[in-house]
Amino acid sequence: MGGAERNERKRRQAQLGSRGKPAVAKHKPADRKPVIIGVVVVVVLLGAVLGGVIYTSNKKNATEGANIAAKDTTELDNAATGAAGDDANYPVQRDAAAVLVGQKSAKVTLDLYEDFLCPVCHEFENNYGDALTQHVKDGSLRLRYHMLPLLNNSSDPPGYSMDSANAGLCAADAGKFPAFHLSLYDAQPAEGSRGWDKQQLAKLGQDLGITDASFKSCVESGKYDSIIQSVFDKTRTTAYLQQDINGQTGFGTPTVAKGHEVIDTSDPKWLDAVLANPS
């Protein structure tokens, strides 16, 4: 017996029962309109549920296979120095689960804690990314990027934060972290959306000119996932990184620190102040 048929019978029985006068109802066997209405209601509701799930999934998967636009910092070089340049004019190296960008001789080193899915980090990069890059290029600033999976459960399916953090380290191994970082923030997926998958992250690296064959396998195998996770677990409980976030104490992204001191970036001139006061 089909489910619909069973439901129909159940509903009919329920209606007969609820009417309180089943004997009377039984004498009117033509009264099947309530049953038909009930079936229509069930079909409409089930259709809405199934249709909703399918529609939502299709809508979210629309970005599958799309390319992440490749952005590099060359334009910025041209604007800043009038000369064509590339990421290679300053050192980029992976340091465990972090990426060190800039000259060792820089007077100021800042730690940046970010998540590729975090909208406030995107805003931060929009506001200060160019200035940070310019100071890295002129040798006055060195940055240690910590890309963390704070919002790992906030993509659908979960995992974009970790996949992108890992891919960032893979790109750092290939010397292309700054462009990779810039491209991912420019193409940042919304929280709750699908995010970019590992194939798309690997393709971005290739589009940015990474030719090393190990890059793709690094991204797709999640080579640095476990070290990122252990560093993240340690970072989020580090005492000096705890901040007051809307009345709660905790670790959040973005966080900027100099040594063991968190920098308050709510003042738009914070970077100038930090650079003017190296110590």
Place this chain on the structure above:
Amino acid sequence: MLDGIGAVARFGLAAVWLVSGFIKASDLNQTYIAVQAYDLLPAGAVSAVAGAVPFLELALGVLLLLGLGTRLTAVVSAVVLLAFIGAVAQAWARGLSIDCGCFGGGGQVSSGDTSYPQEIARDIGFLVLAGWLIVRPRTLFAMDGWLTTRNAPVEPVDTHGRT
């Protein structure tokens, strides 16, 4: 008179479902975040619930607006509302700091910005509307009424398939 009160309850609940469903359906990413914040379901189920709930709400709203199968629709509405109340209550009990996402929004909020009692009270209010319609589904301006008043059987039909 009572049919009039019923109609008010029906249209009221229909408006609630249509508005909340529309807001949720227009930002499906945010709806995922809202469901995820309850921290109740595995990721795959969060995805399914976040996909289904907005459209289930819209369907309930349309059925109530039409007054089609009012009692059954009200029963389903009540079940959905009870599930919402249960979800908010467990978030409150576990000390989560989330917005219920009842009418859009949702997700983590700071601990001072939660409003669990208000959210539950509001849902109980909606539950009262559904309760009225379950107990007394006859209302004015309902398809149910038009369909059943013209109920003039010409010949008996055996609905059990026995001839």
